[in-house]
Amino acid sequence: MSLTRVVLASRNAKKIAELRRILAVAVPQIEVVGLDEVPPYPDTVEDGATFAENAVLKAREAAEISGLPAIADDSGIAVDALNGMPGVLSARWAGRAKDDEANLRLVLEQVADVPDTRLGAAFVCAAALVLPSGATHVVEGRMEGSLVRDPRGTNGFGYDPIFLPSGSVLTSAEMTAADKDAISHRGKAFRALAEVLATTLTTA
Ligand SMILES: O=P(O)(O)OP(=O)(O)OP(=O)(O)OC[C@H]1O[C@@H](n2cnc3c(O)ncnc32)[C@H](O)[C@@H]1O
Numbered sequence: 001m002s003l004t005r006v007v008l009a010s011r012n013a014k015k016i017a018e019l020r021r022i023l024a025v026a027v028p029q030i031e032v033v034g035l036d037e038v039p040p041y042p043d044t045v046e047d048g049a050t051f052a053e054n055a056v057l058k059a060r061e062a063a064e065i066s067g068l069p070a071i072a073d074d075s076g077i078a079v080d081a082l083n084g085m086p087g088v089l090s091a092r093w094a095g096r097a098k099d100d101e102a103n104l105r106l107v108l109e110q111v112a113d114v115p116d117t118r119l120g121a122a123f124v125c126a127a128a129l130v131l132p133s134g135a136t137h138v139v140e141g142r143m144e145g146s147l148v149r150d151p152r153g154t155n156g157f158g159y160d161p162i163f164l165p166s167g168s169v170l171t172s173a174e175m176t177a178a179d180k181d182a183i184s185h186r187g188k189a190f191r192a193l194a195e196v197l198a199t200t201l202t203t204a
């Protein structure tokens, strides 16, 4: 059986590792092709107002350039006390450098005066599939939880050291990869997208 090749339109190595892991389990009939295997192109401008819009922008550009079906993830953390911010601005919250440590430090500063009882937050992930025909599918996943003021753990990436998933005593940076994938926004979104991939690509 030949595997269907699908481009993964992400330039974040740690996110890519999570996605490859989730997809290998959820949709083994695809071969995930990295952006290093398609003609080079500049970073997609992520100027959408929503995670879904940005995920579609990234997948569409990769599909156009490669001529292959493409998938993309746009994700971030939405903090209740910050009215849902950093949201789509999560990757660059502390500036253009995309510095995970600086980003989470800035969020912690911004919630310094917020009572512990109002530290609710959620990770959100939009997963998009764009076919060479332009046909587009997008689904979303969420992981609810709250912020902790002292970062803990070295697994994962981004805001994981300050995020306590609901019902967990471990931050998402203290969890094993498999435990994070089982409950994460990304796991949920891409397991849902896997169902779309399985039907769309086998009937194409
Ligand atoms: O756009 P690509 O190339 O995929 O890579 P990126 O890092 O720029 O990705 P996004 O634009 O989707 O921004 C997502 C940011 O949100 C944060 N984030 C998303 N998912 C996360 C997770 O599972 N754990 C911790 N932080 C996460 C983290 O800071 C990411 O850089």
Ligand SMILES: [Mg+2]
Binding pocket: 046, 091
């Ligand atoms: Mg990005």
